[in-house]
Amino acid sequence: MADSCYLIEEVAGNKTLIDLAWNDIKCSVKTKQGTKQILKGVTGHALHGEFLVIMGSSGAGKTTLLNILSNRLQNSKKVAITGEVLANSSPISDIFYTNYIGYVTQEDTLIETMTVYECLMFVARLKTTYINKKAKVLELINLLKLDNCKNSYIGGPYMKGISGGEKKRTSIGIELITNPSVLFLDEPTSGLDSYTAMIVCKLLLSEANSGKTIISTIHQPGSEIFHLFDKLMLMCDGQIVYHGLAKNSLNFFAQCGLACPEHSNPADYFMEVLYLANSNELSKEELKRVEMLAEANKKIQKNEPMLTVPLNIDEKVYKSGFFTQLYYLLGRSVMRMIRNPILSVVRIALLAVIALMVLFFYYNMGQTGIQDMMNRNGLIFFNVACLVFCNILACVLTFPTMRPIMIKEYQSNTYGVVPYFLAQCITDVFADLIQTLSYVSIIYWAVNFNTTSFKVVVEYYIMVYLEFYIGGSLGMLTGCVFDKPELALASTSGLLFPFMYFAGFYRSGNLPKAFKWMEYTSPFFYVFQGCMKNQYEDFKITDCYVNPIGQKLDCDPLDNFDIHLSVHFNMMILALLIVFYRTLAFIAMKVMCKHLKNG
Template identity: 30%
Template sequence: MNTKLSSKRFSGGYESVNTNSSKVFILFRRKKSTEIQINDGVTPITVTWENIEVKTRKKGKALLNRVSGIAKPGEMVALMGASGAGKTTLLNVLMDRNMKGLEKKGTVKVNGKAIGEKISLISGFAQQQEIFIPTLTVKEYLMIQRPAALTTTPRASVNTEEQVTDIKCTRLQAKLRMKANKATRIERVEEIMDMLGLQKCRNSKIGNPGLVKGISGGEARRLTFACELLSNPSLLFADEPTSGLDSFMAATVVQIMRDLANSGRTLIAIIHQPTADLYFQFDKIIFLSLGRTAFIGTPEESIQFFSDCGHPIPKNFNPPEWIQEKLSVQPTDEMESYQRIKDIIQVFETTKFSKTSTIELQMIPSTKLPPFSENPGFFVETGALLKRASIDVVRSPAQMRMKLIQKIVMGLFIGSLYWQQPLDWRGVRNTNSALYFLIAELTFSTMFGIMTFMEHELPLIAREYHDGLFYVISYYVSRCLSYLPLFTFDGAVMVLISYWMIGLNNTWQQVLKSILIAVLVEQSATSCGLFLACLFETTSVAIAFAVPISGLFALLSGLYGNTNNFPVYIQWMQWTSWFRYGFEGLVVNQWTKIDNPKFSNFFRNFILDQFSFKADNYHLDVIGLGSIVLFFYVAGYVALLVRIRMSR
């Protein structure tokens, strides 16, 4: 039997009434402010989506089926439904991201215009997973996060559809914005921290749960919103902003969203199991089930609708939980569940709620868009990111300390093992072994170490790129520069420690040349490891490829066999090995400038001929190593760029 619910609104809650002799519960809540005031810099945005259909390319499985809806300025819209209902897919369609392997039909428009992936330039996205640099403080992170957004200089607006694809802030405008004094930037950050209640933790490190002590989960969630508000977006998306928070912190986050909506912004959020109080804070609820729209309307209307469908809310039961239960497939009774959901969807499509939504979609005029945000330029971005990366490296002393200790220990070990080698055949052989050992140590620890540093940063890079914060090349260059001292200084220390202990050629020119070779070898290993880390999704896969690659390069060094005696189809591969260039460079540097009457040219040439080395090849070795470094750094950037773009 259908049960109708009528309710009248009053200050402080909703009053229950008797309908068909059924007593419906009394639900009290805080009074929701409906007064909207458009703030400066906020352009009203209406987002519409019509007949959205999404299916997988391989299996053709339908994820969304003829889904339509609208979100207006000042509205806080909740996407709700059981797991697998299509909430995340719909949110991704609206933001035009994470659509890899999916086929999409239908239209998404912003103020009556289809702008595709450029929607990220006028919107913010508060993701469920907080991804930050854990060693930075809250204020430091906000100051660096959007270097071009921390000014109040207005930008050009978009008034015609043709301008949508052509509009770009000029580089001069970007540079002028970046010249805003430091006080202006600090004022903007202070304003946002005040707004979101982050002043108490402003100087606290963000941290990483379970690894680095930092701010609380609620503060981290508010920091996520703060990062998005730096650019003052008129449209804000959020993915389960209340999940994982206690009731108080969840209410705080929703109140922040409510205040943002009251300022004229449009908010669209996925909400999972809200309390009754939070449920009624939203202006519009969109329930999805089995990839279709089951309801669109206000929270109050949802209670009426499901009561009309024969599913009245029981006394003292949380309305959203009850509704989601009725829209879920029960494993113990799938047939009945599917039929119930199908009936609810059919009823919705014939009600005023569906018809009202259709009429609204047809009546949305084409109005101006807010200005698209613009990157401030390569050098400004790189400078900001380099500062962020450098702080992270400096505040991670364990990495620097362990690498330095490792190289000091290995330098002492190599020096002790090959202590003061004489100029005889045994001494020459041991010296060459020591030189090769230096190349190997500079390679393996560095190559595998850089891979472990990269994996945890890739989600942050992808998010910031797709949010329009930074270019990939700006991040890549800044990160490479921040790692430069970490993967350069330690190798030079190891060579210097072992150099005089072994008894190598003791002139300052030869010492500097050896250090140069060591630096280039370590950078070759760094760039190759970085390339593999950018190419493969996980560290384990990258290491699996790195082991045979580094082993092959080691075999081509010349120590294990004269490369001229290798088969012709293998000989050319030696010119791709930094082991070959590095080992030859150190051997040539050691034996071509020996100032000892016992050491004849014949003796020197005989030593070099064992490895197919030439006395005048030092500079060619330096060029070869430099070319390898350049090649792998460029290849690493290309691999990272392709990987990040494909992730959209």
């Protein structure tokens, strides 16, 4: 337990000691079925130097309480919270609370292509002021017992990586590297075997002994782990039914007529006692048991000495500069693209398949006959559709996987939205440039595209590059708006098929006036116009069919498809559309982060 001797400002290892107290916390959420009360007047505390574990039945309000204490859940249109949370007697809304806390989520939000060492160094560079950051990271890796895997990839569905326990310790290390005064953890042992769970809990106990305040929800720990806990808080139906020393909990339940059977795991027994068949509608027996335990708990509560030293309300959260954030985010983004098989190998393979199809069906096209003209027109539109779709699919399928990582790091004040967004855009610039150079260089001369001048070739490279980038921009937009890849894919398909129809290839010139304006909203329209103008402006089809009365048919594809916009004008419009789509994506990302930060 924490020392009861308090100074005006008590600091251990450059860490401000913090005691938390919360009084009469109530929380209700609006649902389709009506308003549901999650917390019903919860009062408690957590002292520095202690390891407080929150346990309870499903739906008891454990995670909700944890999110309120860490200020991650706040009042909003759907959530109503009353009561107060105090840090050393100061309301957490009056101080730079995020400067003092760390939060380990239940899911390990780590980038699969980074190593353990790289994950910790990334946070150390952006959130700490250590002179020798590398030494500090290596010291923490040793503490976490991660030496054997420090240079191994985190891993995921598409690449082999470290074990679940090692991922969890890495997630804890990311929070510990900033040396927080208070550390919150949401079920850090879930999914781990008993031995690994023991390692994690011993680590948390060690951190508590160093002066930190550790608050964690844990789901059904083993008996050996249970006896490591300092303090225990049991919750049921949004109420606290026990809050005190873990070692005294068995005696408390025995006095309430609920003695734990000999040789049983106390944690398992408590979950059995607190189990509710239907948390929305308690039976009379369940309601009576919960009320009895809650009243008994109130009787044993006592006021413990708490730190009352005020925290500095003017203290600012350390945050690296804009260009530092951009530099390291850009480096991480490039590294992720190179190492991730979905972002690199699969995308390149998809482009290679498209290039092979083009070479097989359109190799060495003629330049004189009307059949050659039709083949050329089809290839131009095939390129437009395939290349845009190729980049959209790549972004839609990969961006949502980064979404939870970005949200967690943003909530932890690791970096801002602007540098993260710019890093993604800059990475796309160079990735799309490499793909453009590769693809066009493979097919352009092989299919006998227009080579009348160097200017024509360069313009086609630029048009294809804009195709790629506008596809990535649309993919980023839908990825920012929708958090699930399947929703993003469905919305993208619903958006792109009308765009394709109004591109001018399937129907042009004779569109009803009521729909004519829709052409100008389609990025495909400007890409198709620009590519057609680029390929046909300097040469004409000469071998035309003659109709029955001896007149030559119109062999000018620019007239046939009503191509009237210049190449440079189409390039300018596409550039403006890219800016427009990326701006919408940024706004969606900013709104998403602001909404989550405000609960």
